[in-house]
């Protein structure tokens with residue numbers, strides 16, 4: 122069932138709660154792929170009812186980013202959700218979410234601001250304000266749907282860690298369930314932004330997963346010095362790649378690691394032309 126208004130979702134969820142049913146929320150920006158499908162499947166399996174939100178959230182895009190060209194495929198998204206057993210697809214307009222006049226600057230809108238230590242690194246460094254927009258919209262979706270469980274992918278690992286922190290710090294009574302990255306057979310992590318890649322770019326994009334898999338293989342052989350592990354990456358890069366970061370950080374609080382251990386996540390961001398791709402891997406076996 123496709124729903125565009127907050128009041129309709131609220132009414133439905135209220136009925137479910139009266140019947141004692143559990144509710145899962147899968148927040149998305151649409152352009153659904155097998156990665157999203159894995160979150161949806163998990164929710165459908167775990168919860169009595171599942172809501173998938175499809176909302177390209179303007180306030181998490183920085184100036185000059187791809188807000189206007191971000192893929193919007195609501196018909197296909199709705200079909201995928203129906204086939205997967207989703208109960209509600211919630212696809213609000215920006216006006217429905219942020220009100221008349223679309224006044225979305227923080228001069229006028231109450232924002233949820235995650236801690237500086239969590240956002241001043243990795244993607245937060247180049248995407249200033251991005252995680253403020255993410256936390257704000259996810260908080261709104263939590264308040265609108267009031268789910269018992271919310272499902273997020275490990276592909277956006279910094280986002281996942283920040284959202285767990287938000288739920289903890291703000292005592293939000295929702296359990297966050299994290300779901301593993303889904304990869305193409307080639308190793309490429311699925312992402313809605315892969316739609317921007319030509320066949321040629323896709324080959325270049327394999328550098329991300331190759332670098333991460335190789336670092337993990339070296340770690341498994343006993344190399345723990347992060348500088349030495351970083352060195353192994355360069356042979357996978359060519360002139361088309363612009364490496365934004367390759368960093369080793371703690372899986373819970375994003376503290377930098379000099380020596381890798383099982384609780385380390387290796388994060389990478391790479392630009393191929395105009396397309397910016399991210400990936401990460403846990404060094405845990």
Ligand code: PAF
Nearest residue numbers: 148149150178255258277
């Ligand atoms: O991961 C995403 O697709 C978005 O950041 C999210 C969590 C749906 C918030 O807009």
